[in-house]
Structure formats: C-alpha cells, structure tokens
Amino acid sequence: MNPVSATLALFARDLRAVIRSRSQLYSSIFTPLLFLVFLGNGVSKGLSPSKLPAGDFTAYLVAGVVVMTSVFSCTFSSASYYRDRDSGLLRMLLSSPHSAGVLLLGKSLAGVLIGSIQALIVLAVASPFVDFRWQYGIIPGVFTAVAVVILLNVILGGLAQAFASRIQTMQGFHLVMNLALFPLLFFSGAFFPIQNLPAWLEVLAHVNPLSYAVDALELATYANGGSGFFGMLPDFAVLIVVAVVIYAVGFTRLPKLTWSGK
Amino acid sequence: MTSPKPPIIEAQGIVRSYGDRRGLDGFTLSVPAGSVFGLLGPNGSGKSTFVTMVAAMEPPPSGSLLIFGQPPSTALRRRTGTVFQENAQDPLMTVEEILSLSGKLFGLSRSHIRERGSELLAAFGLATRAHDATGTLSGGMRRRLEMARALLHDPDLLLLDEPTTGVDPDERKAFWQALLERERGTRTVLLATNDLTEADTVCDQVAFIRDGRVITAGSPANLKRDLKRESLHVTWPDATDAQVAELTSWPEAGALSRDGDILRITVDDASAFVPRLFAVAHGGIRAVSIETASLEDAYFLHVGQREARPAAVVSS
Numbered sequence: 203m204n205p206v207s208a209t210l211a212l213f214a215r216d217l218r219a220v221i222r223s224r225s226q227l228y229s230s231i232f233t234p235l236l237f238l239v240f241l242g243n244g245v246s247k248g249l250s251p252s253k254l255p256a257g258d259f260t261a262y263l264v265a266g267v268v269v270m271t272s273v274f275s276c277t278f279s280s281a282s283y284y285r286d287r288d289s290g291l292l293r294m295l296l297s298s299p300h301s302a303g304v305l306l307l308g309k310s311l312a313g314v315l316i317g318s319i320q321a322l323i324v325l326a327v328a329s330p331f332v333d334f335r336w337q338y339g340i341i342p343g344v345f346t347a348v349a350v351v352i353l354l355n356v357i358l359g360g361l362a363q364a365f366a367s368r369i370q371t372m373q374g375f376h377l378v379m380n381l382a383l384f385p386l387l388f389f390s391g392a393f394f395p396i397q398n399l400p401a402w403l404e405v406l407a408h409v410n411p412l413s414y415a416v417d418a419l420e421l422a423t424y425a426n427g428g429s430g431f432f433g434m435l436p437d438f439a440v441l442i443v444v445a446v447v448i449y450a451v452g453f454t455r456l457p458k459l460t461w462s463g464k
Numbered sequence: 465m466t467s468p469k470p471p472i473i474e475a476q477g478i479v480r481s482y483g484d485r486r487g488l489d490g491f492t493l494s495v496p497a498g499s500v501f502g503l504l505g506p507n508g509s510g511k512s513t514f515v516t517m518v519a520a521m522e523p524p525p526s527g528s529l530l531i532f533g534q535p536p537s538t539a540l541r542r543r544t545g546t547v548f549q550e551n552a553q554d555p556l557m558t559v560e561e562i563l564s565l566s567g568k569l570f571g572l573s574r575s576h577i578r579e580r581g582s583e584l585l586a587a588f589g590l591a592t593r594a595h596d597a598t599g600t601l602s603g604g605m606r607r608r609l610e611m612a613r614a615l616l617h618d619p620d621l622l623l624l625d626e627p628t629t630g631v632d633p634d635e636r637k638a639f640w641q642a643l644l645e646r647e648r649g650t651r652t653v654l655l656a657t658n659d660l661t662e663a664d665t666v667c668d669q670v671a672f673i674r675d676g677r678v679i680t681a682g683s684p685a686n687l688k689r690d691l692k693r694e695s696l697h698v699t700w701p702d703a704t705d706a707q708v709a710e711l712t713s714w715p716e717a718g719a720l721s722r723d724g725d726i727l728r729i730t731v732d733d734a735s736a737f738v739p740r741l742f743a744v745a746h747g748g749i750r751a752v753s754i755e756t757a758s759l760e761d762a763y764f765l766h767v768g769q770r771e772a773r774p775a776a777v778v779s780s
Contacts (some may be wrong), residue, residue, distance in 0.1 A: 207568055210568075212565075215565050219557075289555060290554075292552075293548045294569075297548075298541060299571075
C-alpha cells in the first residue's frame with residue numbers, strides 16, 4: 203500500500219473540493235485585495251504615516267495581506283476535515299489501510315497548495331498597482347516571495363490540520379483559530395511596522411513565526427536597502443525550523459481520528 | 465458454536481465500556497470462512513461496536529480478536545471492505561470520484577479502478593449515474609454505491625453494518641440480488657442488522673446479540689428447529705399470568721413470548737390449537753394471525769424482552 207499515492211489522492215480530492223467551492227475560492231482572494239484597496243489607501247492618504255521604512259502604506263500592507271490570505275485560506279481549507287466528518291467521507295478514509303498521519307498529511311498538503319496559490323495571486327494582482335522596490339531584483343524577489351509563501355503555508359497548514367483533528371466542532375475550530383491567529387497577525391508587522399512597538403510587543407513579535415514571514419516578504423518586495431527587522435537568513439531559518447517542528451510533532455502525536463469527532 | 469470451515473473472525477471475551485455502560489460485555493464469536501454471517505440484535509446491543517473492531521478501526525480494549533488469524537491492524541484493512549450504517553460519501557463528489565478515491569486509498573491502479581468500477585456500477589445499477597454527484601442519488605442508490613465502493617478492492621471480508629436501513633423494498637431486493645448473485649461463497653460477509661426477515665433470507669449463520677453479548681448462534685434452520693411449525697400472533701390485552709402459564713403447560717405449545725398485548729406462540733398445528741386458546745381466553749382475544757415460524761420467533765425466544773426488541777419488529 204503506497205502512502206504517497208494515498209496522500210496524493212487525498213490532496214487531489216481536497217483541491218477539487220475547494221475549486222468547486224467558488225465562494226470560498228473568490229472570497230479568499232478578494233477579501234485581502236479589498237483590505238489593500240480600502241485600508242491601504244485610507245491610511246496612506248488619510249493619515250500619511252511617516253515612520254514607514256519606505257514607500258506608501260498600501261505597498262507596505264501587501265506583505266501583511268499576503269500573510270493574512272495564507273492564514274485564512276489554510277483555516278478554511280482545514281475546515282474540510284469537518285465537512286468530511288459530517289458527510290461521512292471520513293469513515294471511508296479511516297477504513298482505508300493508512301494511518302491517521304497519511305490522511306492528515308494529504309489534507310494538509312492540499313491546504314498548503316491552495317493557500318500558497320491564493321496568496322501569490324494576491325501578490326501578483328497587487329504588484330502592478332503599488333510601489334515595490336524589488337531590492338534584490340524582480341526575479342530573485344519573486345522566487346524569495348514564493349519560497350516564503352510556501353513555507354508559511356506549510357506551517358499554517360500543519361497547524362490548522364492539527365487543531366481541526368483535535369477540536370470537536372467547526373465553530374470551536376474557527377474560534378480557536380481566530381483566537382490564535384489574529385494576535386499573531388497583529389504582532390507580525392502585517393499591518394504596522396514592529397520596529398517602533400513597545401518592548402513587550404516586540405518580544406511577542408520575536409516569538410511569532412508570522413513576523414518572520416512578513417519580514418522576508420517585505421525585504422523581497424518592498425524594502426529599499428534595509429535588512430529588515432530580523433534579516434533574510436534568520437527569517438528563512440526560523441520558518442524552516444518551525445515547519446519541521448510542527449510536522450515532526452504532528453506525526454509523533456497523532457490524534458485519534460474518529461468519524462463522530464468524539 | 466462448531467463449524468466445518470476455518471474461522472475468519474475469532475472474538476474471545478471482548479469487553480468495551482463507554483463510561484458506566486458496556487458496549488461489549490464478554491463478546492465471544494467465531495465466523496466461518498465463506499459464510500454470510502448475521503449479527504442480530506436491537507439498537508445499542510453492540511453490533512456496530514464489534515464491526516468497528518473487526519474493521520480494525522478500534523482495537524479491543526480487553527479480550528482477544530483475530531481476523532484472518534491476526535490481531536486487527538491498519539494493514540489488515542486491505543483485506544476488508546466496510547459498508548457503514550451511514551453513508552460514507554461527500555455529496556459534492558461524483559459516483560466515479562468516490563470510487564476513484566477509494567481505489568487509490570487501497571492502492572489500485574487507475575485502469576483497475578476504471579474496469580472494476582464500471583463492472584460494479586453496472587452490477588449495482590448505477591452505470592448511468594457515474595458522473596452524477598452522490599448528493600443527487602436516491603437513498604437506495606447511495607447504499608448500492610456504498611456496496612460497490614466496499615467491493616472495489618475485492619476484499620476477503622465484507623462488513624455490512626445495517627446496509628439496507630432506510631431503503632425501500634424494491635431497492636433492498638436489488639441490493640441483495642446484486643450482492644448475493646455475484647458474491648455468495650466468494651468471500652466472508654459479516655452482516656449487522658436488526659432486520660430479522662432480511663437475515664433469515666440471506667444469512668447462512670446468525671448470532672443473536674443482547675447487551676454486548678452473544679446469546680446464541682447457529683444457522684437459521686438450526687435456530688428454528690427448536691420451534692414448532694407455525695407461529696401464532698395473538699392480540700390479547702387482558703391475558704392474566706395464570707392464563708399464559710396454562711398455555712405454556714400445554715405440550716403442543718412451543719416457544720411463547722409476550723410483548724404488551726401480543727402473545728407469540730409457536731405450535732405444530734394452529735387449527736387444533738386456536739379453538740382451545742379461545743376457550744381459555746373467554747372472549748378476551750381481539751385478533752389472531754397464523755404465520756410460518758420464522759427466525760423472528762427464534763429471536764424472540766432467545767432475546768425476548770420488549771426493550772431488547774429490534775426497531776424493525778416493533779414497528780411491524
């Protein structure tokens with residue numbers, strides 16, 4: 203029995219399910235773009251923020267909105283666990299000759315791909331309209347952004363799948379994810395620079411993996427000559443380590459999956 | 465229970481508790497290879513719990529369970545196909561997609577899935593619905609799709625947990641025809657049901673289950689052998705204990721069970737028995753029906769109590 207084939211089958215199935223759910227697909231892309239248009243322009247023109255490292259606020263916000271897209275997309279994708287449970291499909295998966303790890307990995311990978319594609323679409327749509335500096339050049343900058351987005355979605359996909367398989371109701375899952383991910387978004391530099399924050403918030407920003415993703419994305423697309431809050435190497439190092447740890451812990455502490463959720 | 469065929473499933477003293485309640489309470493059973501074996505019992509008697517364990521989806525907390533001579537394991541699921549009590553289908557997926565996903569999970573090649581899938585869909589009358597979403601199928605069609613899915617990887621052991629619940633009689637007939645015409649003897653079938661008529665028709669062997677235990681097991685013919693030839697269903701609201709005791713003392717009266725106003729008595733010759741019955745009842749009898757003694761009578765003989773009675777029988 204080939205676990206790779208099973209993982210890919212589940213991956214393809216979840217991917218197909220999201221593509222068929224047009225409302226989820228479109229809202230995951232349009233909501234972040236609306237943030238950019240309204241919040242970005244509103245703050246840029248209305249408040250004229252002067253402490254931004256470079257350029258206007260809309261351009262600054264793109265990195266944060268890309269991260270936000272990944273956060274919401276992974277959360278929605280992982281909620282497919284509940285749809286599978288409620289529709290009964292989870293019974294079929296659990297009666298197959300594969301461990302819970304293979305099943306969760308397949309579903310998680312689908313979330314990673316969907317989240318990454320949606321985040322990169324937001325980046326691509328925003329790029330022509332904002333003042334990106336591409337300090338490493340456009341092609342290296344794009345490759346860096348793609349790598350960061352994939353790493354970030356690997357982290358979020360693993361995290362969301364781990365929560366989904368342990369929380370009994372979808373409502374509870376969304377509450378927990380919002381409770382965990384909104385503060386992480388706020389302290390990541392997604393909406394405002396973390397350079398000038400009070401010390402205690404800076405501490406939170408340092409232990410927040412999303413901060414490293416935002417920092418790397420800003421360095422790749424927006425910053426002009428700066429080395430960012432952490433620096434590109436620390437950003438990648440932290441993201442890779444967190445991704446590895448989440449999947450390693452996830453596989454060694456697999457939940458007992460049941461079709462009833464109890 | 466003795467059997468000439470080697471057992472495919474051997475359960476010995478399994479106990480499974482849910483809080484203070486025991487789902488299985490010393491469950492012991494042997495299922496011979498190649499048989500269609502019925503687990504008969506009321507709702508909550510432990511049928512589904514046992515099926516879940518045989519499907520290797522939950523290990524027995526105590527006691528022993530061997531399937532194909534081995535303890536249940538993830539790898540062993542390759543040899544079993546399971547039709548659950550409720551459908552295991554995403555309503556947005558098409559019939560073909562369900563089979564394809566299941567086939568890939570069981571390691572089948574695309575060409576094998578296509579060939580075997582088409583064959584099974586034709587056998588179960590779903591060939592024209594292959595591209596339709598499962599949410600558009602009727603209840604009976606979904607159950608037949610479940611069966612096709614469970615058979616796709618050609619399992620040695622087929623586990624059916626109330627597979628025809630909610631299915632109308634025509635669909636039910638089509639379901640069993642498609643399964644038994646093709647499959648009888650080629651694999652072992654474990655059927656958990658509370659439909660005694662269905663079990664009487666399709667099972668080679670049955671076990672009556674109550675409160676997580678096997679009360680008795682054997683072939684339907686053997687279980688009915690202790691019964692008389694005919695079964696009387698007597699509606700007698702005011703029957704006293706003394707009157708009932710008198711009936712049981714008659715040598716021609718076989719198994720007798722009581723469910724509220726209804727007395728069920730098996731007899732060899734109803735035409736001789738009924739006049740005596742009316743004489744004892746002194747006009748208290750409202751109705752009498754005479755049927756050939758069935759597995760249902762054997763079930764009531766062994767399982768008996770109203771609270772243990774299967775839903776299908778209560779409503780009949």
